[in-house]
Amino acid sequence: MAYSYEPHHWEDFEVGQTFETVGRTVTESDFTLHSMFTGDWTELHSNAEYAEDGPFGARVAHGPMTFTLATGFVYRSGIVERTVYAFLGMNYMDVNEPVFMDDTISMEMEVTDKKEIDSVEDADMVTIDTVVTNQDDVAVFEGDMKFLIYNRDAKE
Structure with a gap:
């Protein structure tokens, strides 16, 4: 697997191609900003005292926050x-496992499908399977993301 920081047009993607991201540590600010943006102040995510007595023993990231972090990795x-x-x-x-504050997460990606579509003239579809893992190599999120990607001659 190789790190890639170069833009890929539809033609550049190949089924089976893999990418991995750098890591990032999940912070208190991530928790707070996600709650502020979404309005979801569920105590399991926002109240340390409440969460300490909960099923995970500490505050955990919102499931949708984990998805949002995954999209950021792409x-x-x-x-x-x-x-x-x-x-x-x-x-x-x-969302396989909880993400805790101070976890360091990263993502691996694999192109699993690539197809031409008729509905958009200058872009076609790429499907990428994603796996986000924490510092202990535990998968905390998995999913396939479908994107329309510009063709090379469509937009420069």
Whole structure:
């Protein structure tokens, strides 16, 4: 697996191709900003005293926050820099394990499908399977992300 920080047009992606991201440590600010942005102040995420007596023994990241961090990793890898037309969704998304404050997470990606589509003239679809792991190599998130990616001659 190789780090890649170069933008990829649709033609550059190959089924079976893999990428990995750098890591990032999840912080108190991440928890707070996610709660502020979404309005989700569930105590399991925002109240240390409450969460300490909960099922995980400490505050954990919101499941949707873990997904959001995963989408950030795709962008941070550089492979969709100025080449992504749209995020189309996912066929599956699993939040396997909790993410705790101060966990360091990173993501591995594999291109699993690539297809031409008729609905957009200058972009086609790429599906990327993703696995986010923590510092102990435990998978905390998995899912496939579908993107429309510009064709090389579409937009420079």
